[in-house]
Amino acid sequence: MRRWGTAVAALALTAAGLAATAGTADAASGQTGRTPSAAACSTAWGSGTKSVTGASATPLKNIRTGRSACYDRMVLDLGGASGKAGYHVGYVDQFQQDGSGEVIPVKGGAILEVFVSASSYDPQTGKQTYAGRAGKPLPGVYLAGYETFRDAKFGASFEGQTQVALGTRAKLPFRVFQSGNRLVVDVAHHR
Numbered sequence: 001m002r003r004w005g006t007a008v009a010a011l012a013l014t015a016a017g018l019a020a021t022a023g024t025a026d027a028a029s030g031q032t033g034r035t036p037s038a039a040a041c042s043t044a045w046g047s048g049t050k051s052v053t054g055a056s057a058t059p060l061k062n063i064r065t066g067r068s069a070c071y072d073r074m075v076l077d078l079g080g081a082s083g084k085a086g087y088h089v090g091y092v093d094q095f096q097q098d099g100s101g102e103v104i105p106v107k108g109g110a111i112l113e114v115f116v117s118a119s120s121y122d123p124q125t126g127k128q129t130y131a132g133r134a135g136k137p138l139p140g141v142y143l144a145g146y147e148t149f150r151d152a153k154f155g156a157s158f159e160g161q162t163q164v165a166l167g168t169r170a171k172l173p174f175r176v177f178q179s180g181n182r183l184v185v186d187v188a189h190h191r
Contacts, residue, residue: 041070043188045173049090054083058181059129060118060162063138065149071186072148074166078118078181079129085183086117086161089176095165097134099158104135108150108167112174116183120157132157138164147189148172 062077078085092113095104120130131139132154143149151167166187173188 043173043191045175047171047173050176051088054086055117059122060120065141071188072146074185076116076183088115091171098156098163104153106151106153106165106167110168110171112166112168114164115161117161119160120162148187
């Protein structure tokens with residue numbers, strides 16, 4: 001009888017592990033079909049500034065966004081980056097263009113400023129690799145229907161780093177991590 005109990009417990013743990021793995025795969029893709037409660041979504045990330053020192057010799061190729069059941073996601077595609085890309089991400093009172101200091105208006109209840117150590121041009125040829133323009137919305141990024149994101153603006157590409165802003169609904173918890181040649185910024189839907 002004891003063996004049956006152990007076997008049933010092992011089966012239940014295996015099923016729970018598979019379910020957790022499926023949730024992780026959905027989150028990585030940025031899309032889910034489930035709508036978990038706010039209590040099921042992690043908000044342990046905090047809303048303080050996050051930085052990593054590193055350098056990327058490859059330029060920024062694209063910026064895109066996606067939605068998940070628990071957070072909205074911004075992905076910065078770095079062309080063939082190897083090693084750690086440096087970044088500095090944090091909430092600011094106003095978005096000022098790097099280099100000039102010009103204030104760029106950003107819609108939303110809070111502004112999350114993102115610096116990544118990758119230029120929007122090829123440093124050897126000077127050719128533009130990402131079509132962002134100072135003070136303008138990010139090309140190809142449409143935020144209608146997002147729960148947290150309200151606006152996304154390009155700041156500058158100056159001295160080897162690119163600056164963008166995310167207008168968010170409020171000052172919410174966020175996380176930043178690098179996955180291969182992508183820098184990912186997730187902003188939680190709830191506190």
